[in-house]
Amino acid sequence: MREEMRPDRFDSWLTVDAKGLYCRPGRFHIDPNGGAERAIVTHGHSDHARPGHQHVLATRETLAIMEQRLGQAARHGTQALAYGETIAIGDVAVRLVPAGHVLGSAQVVIEWKGARAVISGDYKRSADPTCAPYELVPCDLFITEATFALPVFQHGDAGQEVAKLLTSVRQFPERAHVVGVYGLGKCQRLIALIRQAGYERPIYLHGALAACCALYETFGVPLGPLKSATEAERGEMRGEIVLAPPSALADRWSRRLPDPLTAFASGWMRVRARARQQGIELPLVISDHADWNELTRTIAETGAGEVWVTHGREDALLHHIETTGRRGRALALIGREDEDQ
Ligand SMILES: [Zn+2]
Ligand SMILES: [Zn+2]
Numbered sequence: 001m002r003e004e005m006r007p008d009r010f011d012s013w014l015t016v017d018a019k020g021l022y023c024r025p026g027r028f029h030i031d032p033n034g035g036a037e038r039a040i041v042t043h044g045h046s047d048h049a050r051p052g053h054q055h056v057l058a059t060r061e062t063l064a065i066m067e068q069r070l071g072q073a074a075r076h077g078t079q080a081l082a083y084g085e086t087i088a089i090g091d092v093a094v095r096l097v098p099a100g101h102v103l104g105s106a107q108v109v110i111e112w113k114g115a116r117a118v119i120s121g122d123y124k125r126s127a128d129p130t131c132a133p134y135e136l137v138p139c140d141l142f143i144t145e146a147t148f149a150l151p152v153f154q155h156g157d158a159g160q161e162v163a164k165l166l167t168s169v170r171q172f173p174e175r176a177h178v179v180g181v182y183g184l185g186k187c188q189r190l191i192a193l194i195r196q197a198g199y200e201r202p203i204y205l206h207g208a209l210a211a212c213c214a215l216y217e218t219f220g221v222p223l224g225p226l227k228s229a230t231e232a233e234r235g236e237m238r239g240e241i242v243l244a245p246p247s248a249l250a251d252r253w254s255r256r257l258p259d260p261l262t263a264f265a266s267g268w269m270r271v272r273a274r275a276r277q278q279g280i281e282l283p284l285v286i287s288d289h290a291d292w293n294e295l296t297r298t299i300a301e302t303g304a305g306e307v308w309v310t311h312g313r314e315d316a317l318l319h320h321i322e323t324t325g326r327r328g329r330a331l332a333l334i335g336r337e338d339e340d341q
Pocket of ligand 1: 043045101122
């Protein structure tokens, strides 16, 4: 027989099964593996937004991203929930609030019998002109990601990294600057940051990045002039910025660019050895995940007495959680990746 549910015992009503995190009184999963009956999806990255659910609840933006990437967001039905709006699922109150990670990304706030849990999904606290800023929600249980949960990860100011890129473009006007970016989020944030720095020239895109940029623009995120790198003449891209998925940096695709200078925008670029290994000449430390300081500050600010860690480098963070007098738990959910594709 299953354990009786008690609001003050979170592990009695928020459980982990083969599909992932499950809310028993509401009968829904959050960011489950494929094929759940009812899923609440925090954001559109492929390790959170899986295909094959019967019903999906998410922000309007996340549903649009899922449709673009998966063909359909759910088999039977979708429901869009705006940030801040509360709905009842059984006797559970559910609300989505901005996570500051990518367009449409949400934290899921659930309340049952006076106990409040916040499932952060992926999040960051630093500014991002392409999505709503992270909103802090005080809670009893905070469920956090831990992608960059080591003190060595300090992301710093993304604007300074963009300045480095633009300096290099001025310094090497005969070279194409090809920057590896993840297609959802990083690509559009980097473009918006480049525009904020006053750069108005066309930015060239690998074909795999175009659709998501167009989707951001339909949601009111201006990206300025964009051009197809595939259709461009080779010589035309001399001295220009070209964005491509990380996988394209090392393959044939980039060989058609004029004297390419390879950059990569990622939180992992803090690790110099990793940049060298991948042959990155210009590492740009720009991350859409919270760094160590953001993670620990956020945990403290939520006031949560209990903190669960979904995925990433949980050991150091769990140690931190316990030394600050909170109850910690590693969920070790399967199928989550280091960085989103
Ligand atoms: Zn993500
Ligand atoms: Zn993730």
